[in-house]
Amino acid sequence: MNLEPITDMPIIHDTFSSYIDPHLDIDAYHADRDSISKTGLDLIDKAPAIFRAWQSPDAPERVAKPGQLEGSLAHCAILEPDEFSKRYVVGPAVSRVTKEWKAFEADLAPGIVGIKPDQYEVAMRQADSVRRIAQIAELLSSGRPEVSAFWTDPETGVKCRCRPDWNHPCGDSGVILGDVKTFGDVSAHEFSRQVARKAYAKQDGFYSDGFQIASGLEVLAFIFIAVSMDYPYPAAAYMLDDASKDAGRRHYHRNLNTYAECLKSGVWPGYGDGIKLISLPNWALTE
Numbered sequence: 001m002n003l004e005p006i007t008d009m010p011i012i013h014d015t016f017s018s019y020i021d022p023h024l025d026i027d028a029y030h031a032d033r034d035s036i037s038k039t040g041l042d043l044i045d046k047a048p049a050i051f052r053a054w055q056s057p058d059a060p061e062r063v064a065k066p067g068q069l070e071g072s073l074a075h076c077a078i079l080e081p082d083e084f085s086k087r088y089v090v091g092p093a094v095s096r097v098t099k100e101w102k103a104f105e106a107d108l109a110p111g112i113v114g115i116k117p118d119q120y121e122v123a124m125r126q127a128d129s130v131r132r133i134a135q136i137a138e139l140l141s142s143g144r145p146e147v148s149a150f151w152t153d154p155e156t157g158v159k160c161r162c163r164p165d166w167n168h169p170c171g172d173s174g175v176i177l178g179d180v181k182t183f184g185d186v187s188a189h190e191f192s193r194q195v196a197r198k199a200y201a202k203q204d205g206f207y208s209d210g211f212q213i214a215s216g217l218e219v220l221a222f223i224f225i226a227v228s229m230d231y232p233y234p235a236a237a238y239m240l241d242d243a244s245k246d247a248g249r250r251h252y253h254r255n256l257n258t259y260a261e262c263l264k265s266g267v268w269p270g271y272g273d274g275i276k277l278i279s280l281p282n283w284a285l286t287e
Contacts, residue, residue: 017159018151018214022144026163029148035159038203041255045199048262049270067229071182073119074227077127078180079145079166088113090120126182126227129235136225136237139178143168149207149214155253156260162207165225175217177207179224186226186236195240200224201248202255204240209249 033055036044043051053059076084091104091114105114131137147167153160166178183194195201208219227235240248262268279285 019149020211020215021148021150022146024148026146029161029163032161035150035161036256036259037161037163038199038206038252041202041206041252041259042199044255044259044262045251047270048258048268051259052262052268067182069113069115070119070122070229073115073123074126074182074229075165075180077123078130078225078227079140081127084123087111088115088120090115090117093117122229122233125233126235129233130180130225130227133235133237136178136223136235139168139176139223140166143176149211151210151213153210153256154213156256158256158260158263160206160210160256162210164207164211164222167211169217170220173218174220175211175215176221176223177211177219179203179207179222181224181226182229183226184228184230186228186234188236188238191224191226191236191238195224195244199248199251201240201244202251203248204245205249206252208245 040051043054073088076087089108089112092100093116094100096102101114108114131140144167145165146163148161148163150159150161152158164177165180168176168178170176181191181194181200183191185191204222204224208222211217212219221239224238224240225235226238227233
């Protein structure tokens with residue numbers, strides 16, 4: 001694997017409005033309604049009506065999922081360690097419902113998040129675990145986090161976007177993309193199950209193909225960096241084999257085709273209006 005870095009990645013534009021933007025704010029990225037992301041494709045996979053509902057100005061504000069803060073802490077500690085103290089301040093080792101904690105939070109500057117000492121300790125240990133993987137430490141030694149990519153899918157004409165966690169340029173014609181995932185069990189067996197359950201193969205294909213179009217650089221590899229949320233916070237790095245990557249590409253193409261059809265027809269189907277006959281899964285029938 002060639003990890004020879006270059007110093008920067010320019011914003012690249014072409015006649016198809018495909019480009020990369022290393023400086024786009026994360027909120028502006030998520031607010032984009034002209035292109036579809038992998039998260040949007042996942043909603044299309046459920047039902048186009050669900051995706052359409054979340055695009056509405058009347059959609060409720062998304063509720064933070066359990067563990068979301070801890071995942072953000074891990075991302076920052078691993079990918080942007082110099083930014084950690086600018087975003088988070090360690091508070092006292094007391095409950096968040098105490099007067100002491102509330103007084104601490106009241107003194108925080110706008111945009112700064114207060115965290116517990118144990119949350120800080122876990123994030124630092126996770127970052128250490130990741131950097132003990134030699135090839136990943138080299139990957140993270142140069143490059144840039146959170147580069148937004150926008151492109152037009154050549155088959156459907158659909159506008160797309162992605163934002164890989166890490167971009168490591170290699171020479172003048174290639175780039176390696178990395179994405180950090182946090183789980184309890186990061187063993188190869190369990191992570192492969194998570195890849196299937198959360199459609200990470202679709203992410204691999206969508207990001208790899210899209211970033212290549214947007215940047216004009218060959219995507220040499222897409223690497224998943226998996227780090228545990230549980231002591232002793234082990235980490236591992238994985239790449240998908242060719243068969244899995246091909247399955248991921250087929251998956252995102254199916255979703256894009258459905259999205260393109262909905263855009264053209266103006267019809268966003270849900271789960272159907274009639275009554276459907278369903279069956280138990282095979283494992284339940286045998287038991």
